[in-house]
Amino acid sequence: MTGSLLGAVLFTNPADILLTEAKQPNAIKAIAFDGLAIFDPRPVFKLAQDLFPEHGAELVNQWKTKQFEYTWLHNIIGTYTDFFTVTRDALIFSAKALKIDLDAQKEKQLMQVYLNLQAWPDVAEALKALRNTGIRLALLSNFTDEMLQKSIANSNLNGVFEYTLSTDKVRRYKPDPLAYQMGVDAFKLSKQDILFAPFAGWDAAGAKQFGYKTFWANRLGAPAEELGAYPDAQGKDLNELVKYCK
Numbered sequence: 001m002t003g004s005l006l007g008a009v010l011f012t013n014p015a016d017i018l019l020t021e022a023k024q025p026n027a028i029k030a031i032a033f034d035g036l037a038i039f040d041p042r043p044v045f046k047l048a049q050d051l052f053p054e055h056g057a058e059l060v061n062q063w064k065t066k067q068f069e070y071t072w073l074h075n076i077i078g079t080y081t082d083f084f085t086v087t088r089d090a091l092i093f094s095a096k097a098l099k100i101d102l103d104a105q106k107e108k109q110l111m112q113v114y115l116n117l118q119a120w121p122d123v124a125e126a127l128k129a130l131r132n133t134g135i136r137l138a139l140l141s142n143f144t145d146e147m148l149q150k151s152i153a154n155s156n157l158n159g160v161f162e163y164t165l166s167t168d169k170v171r172r173y174k175p176d177p178l179a180y181q182m183g184v185d186a187f188k189l190s191k192q193d194i195l196f197a198p199f200a201g202w203d204a205a206g207a208k209q210f211g212y213k214t215f216w217a218n219r220l221g222a223p224a225e226e227l228g229a230y231p232d233a234q235g236k237d238l239n240e241l242v243k244y245c246k
Helices: 042-051 056-077 083-097 104-113 123-132 145-154 177-187 201-210 238-245
Strands: 030-033 136-141 163-166 194-197 213-217 233-235
Touching (some): 030 177, 042 056, 042 104, 056 083, 123 136, 123 238, 145 163, 163 177, 177 194, 194 238, 213 238, 233 238
Parallel strands (some): 030 136, 030 194
C-alpha cells in the first residue's frame, strides 16, 4: 500500500470492511441512525420466548420477518399504516400461522415492551464521542414518533439527537427514497455529507443506493444482502463507528 491511499485498504466487496483507519476524504458532518442501531429489541423477543417457551423461537423469527415484509407491502400497495400497528399485525399473523394462542393480555405485554426499549450498552459513550467531534446526530427510523421519544427517554438520551425523524412524516417506509430524503431535508446537507448507520442489511443497501455514506452497525454478524449496493464499512457496534469517523 502507498501513502497516497492514506492507509485505507481497498476491498473487492465493500461489505467486508470492518473499519478503515484513515480519515474519510470527505468529512462526515452528520449521522442519521436507524432506531434499532440505537435501541435494543432483544427484551421483546426474550418475553416472547418466556410467554411461549415451546414455540418462542419460531414466533420471534416469524414475527421479525413479517414485520418488515408488511412495511414493504404497505409501500407497494399504497396503504401506509404506522409501524406500531404494523408490528402488532405481524405478531397476530405470526401467532395464527404457528397456531399459538395469543390472548389479548399477552399481545398487550409484548407490544408494551416496544414502548420501553433501551439503548444498547455501547450507545451512550459512542454518541458522546461523536458529538464531541462536532458531528450532528439524528434518528431516521420506521418507528413511530411515540416509539422513538419513549425509547430516548428510557435511555436517558434526551437532547442528544438534533432530529427524530419517523417515516410517519412522509408515510413511506425505508428503503423508499422519500424516507431517506428526510435526513437531507432536516440537516440541509448534501447526501455526501451525511452518514447513515442502519441495523439491518437491507437498510444498509437501501441507504447506499440512495446515496448516503453508510456504516452498517452489524450487531448480529449477518452477511450483506445481495442487492448490488454494499455499505462503505461495517462494525459490530457503535464503538467501531466512532473509530471509523476519526
